[in-house]
Amino acid sequence: MITAFLTDSTLCIGCKACEVACKEWNQVPSDGYHFTGFSYDNTVALGHSTWRHVKFVERTAGVAAPIDGTAGYRSNTFRWDFSSDVCKHCSNAGCLEACPTGSIVRTEFGGVYVQPDICNGCGYCVVSCPFGVIDRRPEDGRAFKCTFCYDRQKAGLAPACAAACPTQSIQFGEIGELRAKAAARIAQLRERGIDDASIYDPQHTSVGGTHAIFVLRGRPEDYNLPSNPEVPTVHLRDGWSSAAVAAGLMLLGTAAAFFMQRE
Structure with a gap:
């Protein structure tokens, strides 16, 4: 079965349970607890030690009337948008094409998997990823990224992040079924008046579609997702x-x- 993630940002509460589950299952090094200045976020972006990253997007819209008795203004509306980012496991993966050693392979589930024992640390995969996902660890230079929990899938289990998500913001399943779910979710959101909801799954660019589909509010760029990845x-x-x-x-x-x- 060809599998995928469906990440619905309208259901994400920013709890970061997916980040914790990913690190615990895969024994990924910690990111530290320093304040980055990027909202309430200590991980900033995907990388060699961050295989799941919850993006915090602060949104304000419009300006209300002056506050009585003062010259100040207050924000009219405020909301949080959260979205858990991950490797896209592209159908046409630049990292896989660029790898000279055969370290990066396509699995039977459709994911893109890095075999660390074969990686020579050349870094060609890093510059070939249109999403800036794959990264090299400074200790030995080898490249790392999300494994799509290949070991769990072989055992018939869902990836750790999807299993840990308390709101079903991260869903896992057959790719065709998830694309249909995403379309149905967009229709549901628009019936509720949420007109800025859209599906992110760039099938008409050179990446050829992804195995990580997103339901987003607003522009993809707000979530560090390129609108036209190549x-x-x-x-x-x-x-x-x-x-x-x-x-x-x-x-x-x-x-x-x-x-x-x-x-």
Whole structure:
């Protein structure tokens, strides 16, 4: 079965249970408890030691009338938007294409898995990820990211983050079923007047769709998600194709000049 995550940001309460469950199950190093200045967030972004990251988005809209007796203004509305980010396990994964050692493979569940014992720390995968997910640990330079809980899936279990989520903001299942659920959820939200809800699953770019689908409010960029992600190796292939055509034309020209000179 080809599986995926569906992360519904409208159900996320920002508890970070997914982050904790991921670290506990996978024995991922801690991120520390320093204040980053990015809202109430000590992890900032996905990386070598952060395989799940809950994004805190503070939203204000409009300005109310002046407060009586003062010259100040107060915010008219305020709300939190939360979303738990993760590796997208792209259908066309730039990291997998760029890996020269075969360390990165596609599993039978559709996920993209890094075999740390084969990784040589070259870093080609890091610069090839359009989402900035995969990262190298400073201790030995090897690359790490979400494993899609491959060990748990082989045992018939859901990934640790999905199992720990108390609101079902993170759902796990067959990818087609989850895409249908996402569409139904958007229809439900719009019936309730939430017109800025949308599905994030870039199927029409070079990533070819993902195995981490999101229901979001607002722009993808608000959640550090590029609106039009592209795999860098696509342009590399185009460059090699152009170079091959140019080389072929040069050879034909050289051969033609040689035979013309002989005549």
